[in-house]
Amino acid sequence: MSRLDISGLTVAYGRTEAVRGLDLSVAQGQVVCLIGANGAGKTTTLRALSGLVRPRAGRVLLDGADITGLRPHRIAARGLLHVPEGRQIFAELTVEENLAVGAWLVRDAAEIARRRDSVLTRFPRLRERLHQHAGSMSGGEQQMLALGRALMGGPSLLLLDEPSMGLAPLFVEEIFAIIAALKAEGTTILLVEQNASAALDVADYAYVLETGRVVLQGPAAEVANDPAVVAAYLGV
Amino acid sequence: MFAQQIVNGVLLGATYALFALGFTLMFGVLRVVNLVYGFYFSAGAFMALGLTRGFGLPIWLALPLAAVGSGLVAVVIDALLLTRLRRVNAPELASLMVTLGAVLALYSAMTVALGPDIRRFPPQVLSGQAVELAGIRITDAQILILAVTAVLVGGLVALMRLSRLGLAIRAMAERPDAAGLMGIDTGRAAALVSFLSGSLAGAGGVLIGLNFNAIQPYMGEAMMLRGFVVIIVGGMGDIGGAVIAGLLLGVVEVLTAGYVASDLKEAVAFAILVIVLWTRPQGLFGRAQVRRA
Ligand SMILES: Nc1ncnc2c1ncn2[C@@H]1O[C@H](COP(=O)(O)OP(=O)(O)OP(=O)(O)O)[C@@H](O)[C@H]1O
Ligand SMILES: [Mg+2]
Numbered sequence: 001m002s003r004l005d006i007s008g009l010t011v012a013y014g015r016t017e018a019v020r021g022l023d024l025s026v027a028q029g030q031v032v033c034l035i036g037a038n039g040a041g042k043t044t045t046l047r048a049l050s051g052l053v054r055p056r057a058g059r060v061l062l063d064g065a066d067i068t069g070l071r072p073h074r075i076a077a078r079g080l081l082h083v084p085e086g087r088q089i090f091a092e093l094t095v096e097e098n099l100a101v102g103a104w105l106v107r108d109a110a111e112i113a114r115r116r117d118s119v120l121t122r123f124p125r126l127r128e129r130l131h132q133h134a135g136s137m138s139g140g141e142q143q144m145l146a147l148g149r150a151l152m153g154g155p156s157l158l159l160l161d162e163p164s165m166g167l168a169p170l171f172v173e174e175i176f177a178i179i180a181a182l183k184a185e186g187t188t189i190l191l192v193e194q195n196a197s198a199a200l201d202v203a204d205y206a207y208v209l210e211t212g213r214v215v216l217q218g219p220a221a222e223v224a225n226d227p228a229v230v231a232a233y234l235g236v
Numbered sequence: 237m238f239a240q241q242i243v244n245g246v247l248l249g250a251t252y253a254l255f256a257l258g259f260t261l262m263f264g265v266l267r268v269v270n271l272v273y274g275f276y277f278s279a280g281a282f283m284a285l286g287l288t289r290g291f292g293l294p295i296w297l298a299l300p301l302a303a304v305g306s307g308l309v310a311v312v313i314d315a316l317l318l319t320r321l322r323r324v325n326a327p328e329l330a331s332l333m334v335t336l337g338a339v340l341a342l343y344s345a346m347t348v349a350l351g352p353d354i355r356r357f358p359p360q361v362l363s364g365q366a367v368e369l370a371g372i373r374i375t376d377a378q379i380l381i382l383a384v385t386a387v388l389v390g391g392l393v394a395l396m397r398l399s400r401l402g403l404a405i406r407a408m409a410e411r412p413d414a415a416g417l418m419g420i421d422t423g424r425a426a427a428l429v430s431f432l433s434g435s436l437a438g439a440g441g442v443l444i445g446l447n448f449n450a451i452q453p454y455m456g457e458a459m460m461l462r463g464f465v466v467i468i469v470g471g472m473g474d475i476g477g478a479v480i481a482g483l484l485l486g487v488v489e490v491l492t493a494g495y496v497a498s499d500l501k502e503a504v505a506f507a508i509l510v511i512v513l514w515t516r517p518q519g520l521f522g523r524a525q526v527r528r529a
Contacts, residue, residue, distance in 0.1 A: 050417055051416070052413055052416070052417070071416070071421075071423070072413070072416035072417050072422075073416050073418075073420055073421045073422070076416070076417055076418060076419035077419055082417050084413070084414065084417065088411055088413065088414040088417075089414075090406075090407050090410050090411060090414065091410065092406070092410050093403070093406060093407060093410070097403055097406075097407075100400070100403055101403060101404065101407045101415070101418050101420070102418055104400075104404060104418050104419045104420055105418075105419035149418070153418065153419065
């Protein structure tokens with residue numbers, strides 16, 4: 001339930017610029033999706049927003065406050081929570097412990113219990129596996145845990161990096177249903193996806209990234225009908 | 237006689253275990269082989285010596301102060317030498333070389349400042365009193381070693397397994413980036429881990445100093461070799477494994493010194509190391525994980 005405004009964001013690894021002068025906004029309560037080919041700079045953009053890499057230039061405003069270059073835990077404390085590419089769950093910890101780490105910033109025990117309950121209601125599979133080591137779960141279950149872990153932190157803005165990556169079709173459907181449900185509850189989401197058609201379905205607005213630059217943007221329905229997008233990302 | 241040797245070996249091994257625990261914690265969580273670690277051991281012993289000799293403090297007060305002092309030294313050294321290397325994701329060899337150079341410089345400086353001679357605790361620290369139980373003599377120093385080791389090992393396990401902070405440390409050990417995304421201040425957590433491991437080393441230094449009543453700048457160096465034996469035999473980053481391997485090493489050394497030759501005890505320790513590395517590179521006790529605590 002926050003607003004994000006990015007202007008002139010440039011991120012580089014050494015001499016190669018992975019993101020070049022990106023302007024992007026996510027209005028409160030919107031789902032905005034970012035699509036693009038492999039290596040376009042989608043993950044790098046999210047990593048810069050959550051503080052995992054320091055941008056070389058540009059500004060990131062969360063609800064008008066400058067968060068550019070803050071360390072990750074400071075940005076998380078402002079409610080911007082990032083579900084990273086490849087899930088990055090704590091495999092050696094149990095499912096329950098993963099959720100507890102997700103609630104690290106929450107002080108109130110009653111609030112933690114309430115959120116845990118709502119996460120376990122949303123993801124009944126996790127309830128069955130509470131005491132299991134997270135690394136022993138299937139990829140789809142791990143993705144649900146990664147989402148649930150972020151929800152424990154009570155996100156005001158959620159960054160999702162390819163939540164459907166590598167999942168069986170049934171799980172992909174479930175993940176997009178959950179994103180739609182979160183949207184209906186008013187969560188603001190910036191969604192990075194390879195599965196462009198599903199992402200454009202759920203999104204309000206879309207950006208297309210090519211080699212670190214925005215080449216096309218607009219309401220999701222328009223972008224989905226753009227001939228170049230259809231050819232490059234929605235083609236059969 | 238044999239029972240006495242076993243008891244002496246277990247008590248010596250308890251200090252090895254304590255020392256190795258700090259090492260394994262540092263390695264398992266911060267993922268860095270910090271060769272300065274042995275210096276914290278020497279630093280702890282000298283701080284306790286200074287506090288007992290210079291200020292007349294009793295050992296039960298000097299020991300925790302020396303442990304805290306070595307922990308702070310560890311935080312400062314880690315911040316000066318390794319924070320930067322971690323940030324740029326430097327290869328392991330870089331931290332190895334940097335800390336090797338640093339520890340040699342620190343030992344030399346310490347020798348210049350404090351002298352190379354063996355120093356002893358003042359007589360009132362160790363009464364030399366002993367209790368006899370079924371023909372086994374246990375000195376007051378040995379009782380102190382046992383009590384301190386039990387409290388510190390128990391405390392560390394409780395911290396790692398039962399507390400919120402321990403959970404955050406285990407999460408960070410596995411995935412520092414993801415831990416940061418959950419709101420954990422990984423810089424502060426790393427400093428805390430440095431402090432804990434430096435304190436364990438410092439406490440170990442005081443205890444070994446008491447056990448042999450001999451303190452000398454390079455004592456940490458000989459200990460570092462044993463630290464490697466213990467964490468390799470016990471499995472890198474494994475708390476339970478380090479305790480068992482430390483106790484075993486102490487017993488083996490005492491038995492070798494008692495029944496074979498005193499000068500051979502280190503040779504035996506390293507023979508064990510080589511054999512373990514050859515046959516079970518993952519350590520004797522299974523998998524390598526501090527996060528399993
Ligand atoms: N840690 C890194 N060091 C150096 N270069 C990197 C690093 N991470 C990414 N890059 C480069 O930056 C560019 C953008 O990568 P990024 O991971 O952001 O792309 P992406 O759009 O997320 O791709 P994918 O769809 O494959 O996940 C690529 O050229 C990549 O090779
Ligand atoms: Mg990516």
